[in-house]
Amino acid sequence: MNSQSSRYRGAETTTLVVHVENKAGVLARVAGLxxxxxxxxxxxxxxxxxDERFSRLTIVVGVSSAPMEQVVKQLDKLVNVVEIQELNPIASIERELMMATVRAEPEIxxxxxxxxxxxxxTVLNVGHDEIMVSLTGSLSRIDDFEDLLRPYGIVDVQRTGKVALPKLTKNVSEQLA
Structure with missing residues (x-):
């Protein structure tokens, strides 16, 4: 595997897609490793x-914490791991969802x-002094939005973590040419 890193929330990272058997305890074994x-x-x-027999894990790994070859070899030893793919950040699409409750007195x-x-x-909910919003987008867009909300007072924030898929091998425009 060719190690291709990107940045996630300030850290140099690699994104792995791991297909595993959809069985109890598999996630615990992967996290435990x-x-x-x-x-x-x-x-x-x-x-x-x-295919309901399998689940897809998208794992963003801090590059400084482990050499990717070692991570992949260790994962590959787990019985329930079916396939491991390292996503190239240029050849994939990455997104994240953030929900945040922000202080929002009427005057601001x-x-x-x-x-x-x-x-x-998207506005999800409005209270007397707070507003709940959500945004789906690239990680940098989510970071920028969160940074701009912070001065107003973020009461609560939840982010899903990165989800990613490889880009299609041929775009529609290439197929039509």
Whole structure:
């Protein structure tokens, strides 16, 4: 595997896609391997695949915590691991979802709504002195939005972690040519 790193929340990282058997305890074994070896997981998302026998883990690994070859070899030794793929950041699409509750007294609510419009975010809920918003996008876009909300007072924030898929091998425009 050719190690291709990118940055995730300020850290140099590599994104691995690991297909595993959809069985109880598999996620715990994968996370346990990382913990035992001292490999830092920056982000971890799990999703079913179109085949219910398997799940797809997207793991963002801190490059400084472990050589990628070692991580892949250790993962490959786990019985329930079916396939490991290292995503090239240039050849993949990455997204994240953030939900945040922000202080929004009536006199500043318009400023927050301006940010929501600029970023094409969504208002999920409005209270007397708070507003809940969500944004899906690139990691840098999410970071920028969160940074601009911070001065207003973020009460609570939740981020999903990175999800990623390889780009299609041929774009529609290439197929039509």
């Amino acid at each position: 990382f913990a035992r070896r001292g490999f830092n997981i920056e982000s971890l998302t799990v999703a079913p695949t179109d 609510r318009g400023q927050i709504l301006d940010l929501v419009r600029i970023f094409q975010a």
